[in-house]
Amino acid sequence: MPPNYTVPALDRAVKVLELLSSSPQGMSLAQLAVQTKVPKSTMFRILFTLQQNSIVVEDHERKLFTLGMKLLDWGNAALSKIDIKTIAHTHLMNLAHATRESFYLAMLDHDEVILIDHVDTPEIWKMVTRLGHRSPFHCTASGLVLSADLASEEIDGMIERQGLRKYTSKTVTTPAKLKKRLEEVKKQGFAVADGEYKPDLCAMAVPVWDHSGHAAVSLMTAVPSDRVSRDKQIVDDLISVLKREALHISKRIGYTGQHPD
Secondary structure, three states, rough: OOOOOOOOOHHHHHHHHHHHHHOOOEEOOOHHHHHOOOOHHHHHHHHHHHHHOEEEEEEOOOOOOOOOOOHHHHHHHHOOOOOHHHHHHHHHHHHHHHHHEEEEEEEEOEEEEEEEEEEOOOOOOOOOOOOOOEEEOOOHHHHHHHHHOOHHHHHHHHHEEEEEEOOOOOOOOOOOHHHHHHHHHHHOOEEEOOOOOOOOEEEEEEEEEEEOOEEEEEEEEEEEHHHHHOOOHHHHHHHHHHHHHHHHHHHHHOOOOOOOO
């Protein structure tokens, strides 16, 4: 049996913070003592210490304790150090190794989709090899999943600034149709762009969610369109793989499953 190096006092304090994090209205000393099975005298000292460090605050009128702003400072400090590209790169490599496909990470920048990382499988056709490659938002899989998370006013601004250029016969070029498409993408949680930007390319993308529940980047893969025409199942299979891996990445950057209203 491995040795237990846990510090009991710290363990109790962590349990108190976990309870308070799930009780936005606050909890009393007595409630916390019951929930943690800690004597009231001990709970008093724990809460006093946390208050002294601004980790917990007390509403003296209601005799309830809630989380303090110090935790927000710590959380923001931790979030500022998160490098999505570094975290996601290992996942891209694992995906490429497991599926023998190429995978890409992209984000919106000045109303365009910009490629920020990729892992190509050496033995197969490569879609894009240059980091920093830019593509339109309205007819690419990554652009669709990222734009779908934006407010209607933001989408209107992007359309006004960039326009809806026609790249192929399948490109959506009217604002109304694009907005309807984005609603569908947001509802289903993924986008497929088959021949909409490049006539011979079928791309699939899903969002990677950040700590606030917003789409921070997209995780994308692509295959030749003629390959899809021969095997329709490949799209569903790759979307499942993308969704699973994107959720893993999302959780690593702070996503808790909650989305803003």
